[in-house]
Amino acid sequence: MNKLLLPFLFFCMSYTSSAQEIRPLWEGNIPKKITSSEKEFIATDREIIWIEKIQVPTIKVYHPTKRFNNHKAVLLFPGGGYKGLAYDLEGEDFAKWLNTLGFTAIVVKYRVPVSEAIKDNKDVPLIDAQRAIRLVRANAKKWEIDTNKIGVMGFSAGGHLAATLGTHFSTTYSYKKDAIDTLNARPDFMLLAYPVISMQNGVTHNGSRNNLLGTKPTKELIDWYSNEFQVSAQTPPTFLIHCADDGAVSVQNTLLFYNALLENKVEAEMHIYQKGGHGFGLGTNVGDVGKWTVIAAEWLEKI
Structure with missing residues (x-):
């Protein structure tokens, strides 16, 4: 290899590692975690990074270049039917895109309810989501982020979790709390891509509902997790895309x-494309949605 190339490659590797950092959501005891022999699973036979049975929830922070930092942040919630996470397709890929727009991007590896290592399974994804946005606010000064400009972006079942955070941000749970848990958990804006919103029969994604609520949920539980019924004037401004x-x-x-x-006079923008199916991610060479990120970037600039 050309000797002049080695220092350049070392610089690139050093820059990449310094521009990203992984942090656990919780120091010490993880809420609702129970002892089990279960281990985290990462599939090796797919075209994407697919993760199941998350044991230690984390955030992976992608920092923009200092010169172009716009002091805003977006937390990313990958989908996966509340069974696993499409970690790169709906997480890391978008973090890199958001960095080009000047955003600090945070990929959330949240625990899914299909796990032997947790109790109160249906509560755990939202508990992790609340902690993630609070952890970002706790580090806002260090990461040069405006605490009032922190949004969320969710995909499919991750869209349901993001929307649940945006409508249930004040919901409280019983576990040993620290100072971070006192911070505001409300997102300042939301982007929801092909999201599961409702748990109602005939509308919901059955796999997501079964994994989150079980096969025989009560009507009260179904309604509580049907986010179309939970919108209020405090719900954050929202961008929606679907096919x-x-x-x-x-x-x-x-x-x-x-x-x-x-109906609740919340700022909202919606784009429905004729073709594109489900799980199109950035939308490159997929149906009609190839340029949807351009529209999303324009909305982010406006908001």
């Missing part, structure tokens, strides 16, 4: 949430 031909998560989820936002 009419989505065969996994009905476009009705996005339509119901958009209407609820309008």
